[in-house]
Amino acid sequence: MARTMTTAPVVGNDPVHPVVVPYPAPQMAQGQLQAAIARAKVSGKPVLLDFGGNWSPDCWALSGVLAIPAVSAWIAQNFEVVVINISRHNTNMGIGENYGVEITAVPSVLIVSPEGKLLNTGTVAALSNASKMTPQAVVDQLAVWGKLN
Numbered sequence: 001m002a003r004t005m006t007t008a009p010v011v012g013n014d015p016v017h018p019v020v021v022p023y024p025a026p027q028m029a030q031g032q033l034q035a036a037i038a039r040a041k042v043s044g045k046p047v048l049l050d051f052g053g054n055w056s057p058d059c060w061a062l063s064g065v066l067a068i069p070a071v072s073a074w075i076a077q078n079f080e081v082v083v084i085n086i087s088r089h090n091t092n093m094g095i096g097e098n099y100g101v102e103i104t105a106v107p108s109v110l111i112v113s114p115e116g117k118l119l120n121t122g123t124v125a126a127l128s129n130a131s132k133m134t135p136q137a138v139v140d141q142l143a144v145w146g147k148l149n
Helices: 026-043 057-066 069-078 093-097 135-146
Strands: 047-052 080-085 108-112
Touching: 026 047, 026 080, 026 093, 047 057, 047 093, 057 069, 057 135, 069 135, 108 135
Parallel strands: 047 080
Antiparallel strands: 047 108
């Protein structure tokens, strides 16, 4: 079922407030992933898998952008989201591998169709320098990925 993505919000380039502990306990990932995939099959939305660790300033920055009210509302309209804690690259790594991706940088973001196909092949690490990106650049990248089918 094809979906039309809503227009991405304009958030500008002002600094964001980083979220310092954005990732839940690592053992929650599998259950959250299964629930998101089930929701995606009903909603037709792609699944956004955010791989990272609570030690990473780039993960804090990405989470800060995602916490902007206009962005969080837009994300909820257009994606089913799973935030996956990979600790220090030693937990939940198999989830990325299931989609043919080796997670080597954080944050890494996979966009997966409701049918389980990786949509943003080759660009999963595009937000791994989120702390050096403007909030608008982060949102614009997410918008590009959201239009992939």
